[in-house]
Amino acid sequence: MLKILLSHGVKLNLVQRHNAAGTLVFSLHRGFRVFFLLFAGFLVAVLVTSYDPADSNTGPLILIIGCLLFGFYNEAWIFDATAREIQQQHGMLFLFKRKIISMDDLESVRLSRFVKGEVGMAPKETDFQKKRFFQPTYQKLSLITKDGKGIVIEILKTTQQEILEEKAKAIVSVCQLPLIYAEDDFS
Numbered sequence: 001m002l003k004i005l006l007s008h009g010v011k012l013n014l015v016q017r018h019n020a021a022g023t024l025v026f027s028l029h030r031g032f033r034v035f036f037l038l039f040a041g042f043l044v045a046v047l048v049t050s051y052d053p054a055d056s057n058t059g060p061l062i063l064i065i066g067c068l069l070f071g072f073y074n075e076a077w078i079f080d081a082t083a084r085e086i087q088q089q090h091g092m093l094f095l096f097k098r099k100i101i102s103m104d105d106l107e108s109v110r111l112s113r114f115v116k117g118e119v120g121m122a123p124k125e126t127d128f129q130k131k132r133f134f135q136p137t138y139q140k141l142s143l144i145t146k147d148g149k150g151i152v153i154e155i156l157k158t159t160q161q162e163i164l165e166e167k168a169k170a171i172v173s174v175c176q177l178p179l180i181y182a183e184d185d186f187s
Helices: 002-007 030-049 059-071 158-175
Strands: 014-018 023-028 073-080 085-092 096-102 106-115 137-145 150-157 179-182
Touching: 014 073, 014 158, 023 030, 023 158, 030 059, 059 073, 073 158, 106 158, 137 158, 150 158, 158 179
Parallel strands: 106 179
Antiparallel strands: 014 023, 023 073, 073 085, 085 096, 106 137, 137 150
């Protein structure tokens, strides 16, 4: 169901918001939440108007609960230049996990691309030329720590490369880090 909704315009892309001076926020589009909450409301209305005590079907209740869970899901990245920290938040509306990363622990911001189905495999010389037609190429936006670990912020198809580059440039301007373009990424 989620795959069908995503193919019809309900995006899981993070959108850029500015809260205060020196703060950059990427969070899920409000339309994602609104869609699922409205769909849950529609299902509740249908269930209430066509309620039959003799018919105790739990299918609609499961759909309503699923839509409510999707509707209350929150994901955000908060880049605070004044506090020199980055917060990653994900979870339900008020019950979410928060991870704080110091900007001083970061080395760079990296944009890299990879072919789906090739991640984790040894790179070949011409991976991008030999990819099969059903293997899409993706672009990944990551933060690289000083110890070499990558923290993935977002992954999009290369057809949306400009969107990811704009986000990377916004992060670079707030964090004052170098932007690295990597041709292949197998990490």
